[in-house]
Amino acid sequence: MDISGRKSHFLGALIGLAVGDALGMPVEGMRASQIRRTFGRVRDFMDAPWRRLKAGQWTDDTKMMLCHARSIVRRGYVDPDDTAREFVEWFRSGDWRGIGNSTYESIKRLLAGVQPSESGARGEFAAGNGVAMRIAPVALADCDDLERLREDCRRVGVITHRNPEAIAGATAVAFAVAKAARGDLDPTLLVEETVDYVGECEVTRRLRMAKAFLEGRMEVEEALARLGTGGYVVETVASAFFCFLRSPLDFEETVTRAVEGGVDADTTGAIAGAISGAFNGLEAIPERWRRAVEGAAEILELAEGIFRLKARGVS
Numbered sequence: 393m394d395i396s397g398r399k400s401h402f403l404g405a406l407i408g409l410a411v412g413d414a415l416g417m418p419v420e421g422m423r424a425s426q427i428r429r430t431f432g433r434v435r436d437f438m439d440a441p442w443r444r445l446k447a448g449q450w451t452d453d454t455k456m457m458l459c460h461a462r463s464i465v466r467r468g469y470v471d472p473d474d475t476a477r478e479f480v481e482w483f484r485s486g487d488w489r490g491i492g493n494s495t496y497e498s499i500k501r502l503l504a505g506v507q508p509s510e511s512g513a514r515g516e517f518a519a520g521n522g523v524a525m526r527i528a529p530v531a532l533a534d535c536d537d538l539e540r541l542r543e544d545c546r547r548v549g550v551i552t553h554r555n556p557e558a559i560a561g562a563t564a565v566a567f568a569v570a571k572a573a574r575g576d577l578d579p580t581l582l583v584e585e586t587v588d589y590v591g592e593c594e595v596t597r598r599l600r601m602a603k604a605f606l607e608g609r610m611e612v613e614e615a616l617a618r619l620g621t622g623g624y625v626v627e628t629v630a631s632a633f634f635c636f637l638r639s640p641l642d643f644e645e646t647v648t649r650a651v652e653g654g655v656d657a658d659t660t661g662a663i664a665g666a667i668s669g670a671f672n673g674l675e676a677i678p679e680r681w682r683r684a685v686e687g688a689a690e691i692l693e694l695a696e697g698i699f700r701l702k703a704r705g706v707s
């Protein structure tokens with residue numbers, strides 16, 4: 393597989409994730425109707441003084457994505473032990489920015505000496521979107537080997553979430569980002585191919601529902617209300633796919649619609665942004681966002697680092 397011309401798509405995936413997260417940050421926890429009443433459309437980054445975050449700053453989604461990216465660039469491949477060390481380092485910094493419950497409890501266990509393969513939260517409450525939101529760098533690192541990608545999603549996912557739906561949701565997102573980055577994502581086939589790749593589960597049942605809503609040309613507000621935009625991974629992944637597939641060539645439309653669904657708005661935005669950014673490339677992300685998003689230089693450098701690992705393999 394020749395990915396030598398795909399650099400802009402690697403950069404677009406990680407900047408797209410950060411942009412979607414930052415756009416959703418100030419409206420996280422609000423209902424869609426409340427967002428409409430207060431802001432109309434969400435067109436730009438906004439300050440969130442109640443979170444002590446400024447316009448363009450992002451949340452735990454991007455913090456954890458950066459943990460994966462740093463580890464991959466340093467090690468040259470996906471290494472769960474090294475990734476877990478990055479999570480611990482982030483946790484110790486105290487700059488949590490809305491850390492999820494499963495992640496919090498899991499990192500506490502890592503700190504107590506539990507192995508990364510055993511640290512993850514179990515049970516139905518561990519079916520959150522905390523792996524799906526951060527998985528894009530793993531998708532880029534394994535985009536040339538989808539069997540390895542599936543296995544790596546599980547190996548790094550269980551550090552925080554030992555729940556099959558949480559892993560399935562992350563695997564679905566990783567599949568879309570990998571296909572987009574390497575240049576063989578066909579929007580008309582994406583849901584079917586993702587279902588085939590991930591297998592039967594709640595995540596893929598709701599992805600099929602998203603596809604039916606798209607085919608029926610359902611209004612975006614109604615579709616997201618029915619698919620859900622909460623922290624349950626089944627909801628977030630279906631809504632993010634819906635927003636991407638509704639406007640596959642329009643990054644701005646995709647991410648603004650994703651965050652306007654409210655509730656876990658930053659994560660729906662981050663996932664939709666990662667897929668759309670990988671599909672359309674860096675230049676398709678509005679320049680006002682690329683320039684103003686927090687940490688853009690480091691994010692671009694890490695994305696380029698992962699790209700170089702792959703380009704070296706094909707040159």
Ligand SMILES: [Mg+2]
Nearest residue numbers: 451452453658
């Ligand atoms: Mg978040």
